[in-house]
Amino acid sequence: MQLKDKLKKRLILIDLDGTTLKDDHLTINPITKNALQDAIKDGHTVCICTGRSLKDTIHIYNELELDSLLVTLDGGHISDPVHKNFKRIVLPISEEVTKSILQHPILKGKIENIIVEYYHTNMIQNSADNFFIVDANAEVPVQGDILKDWKGPCSNLIIKLKTNLNFINIVDTLNAEFGNAVKVKSNLIYGVENIGEKPILIITNKFVNKGFAAEMVAQYYNKDIKDVIAFGDQMNDFEMIKTVGYGIALTSGNPKLKEIASGITELSNDAGGLGDTLNKLLK
Template sequence: MQLKDKNKKRLILIDLDGTTLKDDHLTINPITKSALQDAIKNGHTVCICTGRSLKDTLHIYNELELDSLLVTLDGGHISDPIHRNFKRIVLPISEEVTKGILKHPILKGKIENIIVEYYHTNMIQNGKDNFFIADANAEPPIQGDILNDWIGPCSNIIVKLNTNLNFFNIVDTLNNEFGDAVKVKSNLIYGIENIGEKPILIITNKFVNKGFAAEMVAQYYNKNIKDVIAFGDQMNDFEMIETVGHGIALTSGNPKLKEIAWGITDISNEDGGLGDTLNKLLK
């Protein structure tokens, strides 16, 4: 992998879990942290582009000493935490659609847990089973009865099922009935080949994806999308890696993502693959 113009100031988009963060979902390999901070000092712009919610991301944003736009919820929320010059973009799911999905007969008796997220808050049905983000440094979601306690729109719904029976029929049925409003995906997009005994549904606004977010952020910073560098590891990064000119997949990432990537890191996220590759590209 080589850049044609190493003097050009780039926009660098970084996924978090499995990419910037080590496998503990907590720490950044020193090679990666140093490379990102060096890139910023040299005039490049680094932006986080993650599936996490804002409150689960801000401590990492602050650790990296960023002051750029912040993309969370896979592009469902784009914000400007420091300067507040960028008008917040939120792509919501209405309360009616959210509760219509959760009350759908095909899910009756099959839901083990739910997380509902909006740009500034999130709620979990059973707080003892925080099944999606294993980051002890993140602020935990509040606990509540989603159907009764959650009021208003959300940007993301994560449903843990208690059975895998008729799983693909569940996904297809919800997409058929609510597909004008949302996309119903599964944990299979995160590189899990076996759906397991308790699969996960991931539901977003139908327009949400990291490719859309990449174009929005590039426009804001007046960067040609063909010059943008992006790092990701799983299939929620697919549109971002495909959209930018230099989409790089972690060697430890999803094989299908690596098939469409411009480049692949030599080493894993655990060993600092993002930082190692960025240093090679920019120096």
């Protein structure tokens, strides 16, 4: 894959886990880090677009020395951490809907743990079970009884079930009953698969996806979406990869994502595939 105009200043959208970050979910391969920082020096704009919350992302944003918009919660939250010129966009789930889902009869006796995330805070039901944490540098959420202690809307509701019995029926039932407000996804936290005896439900506002976020960020920076480059590795990157002009999947990523990508990296995320491919595109 080649860019039509290498002199054009690009918007570059990067997923984190499995894409920018190595498999330890902590570190960035020097090839990738240097390529991103070189792109910024050359006048391109780099924006993180991740499923993580702001609290779990800001240290990586700072490590890369970014000052651009930041997309978190798979597009559920778009903010401007440095300049504060962009009025944040938050796509919420109401407190009423959140608690109605948690009290739904189909989930009775089946919930092992819960985490609720909003743009500036998060809460976990049982902090001893860190089922969602992939980054030791991320800020640990407060512990609380979600039904009693959580007040107001949320952007993300993550539910760990005790069993996979009737799991598909649970997903279908919740989507059918709450589909006007939310969408229920399964088994992907920050792009990391969690398939097994205790499956995961990820519930977001129905309009949340990275494709919507890509269009919003491109509009803000006055970039034609056809000129935008995006890197991702899992199905939460699907809309973003499909929406932009140059959607690139990691070779170590989901096969279904590779099918719709404009290109595929030669190297894995661990080996610096994002940086290697970006260098080849821009230089």
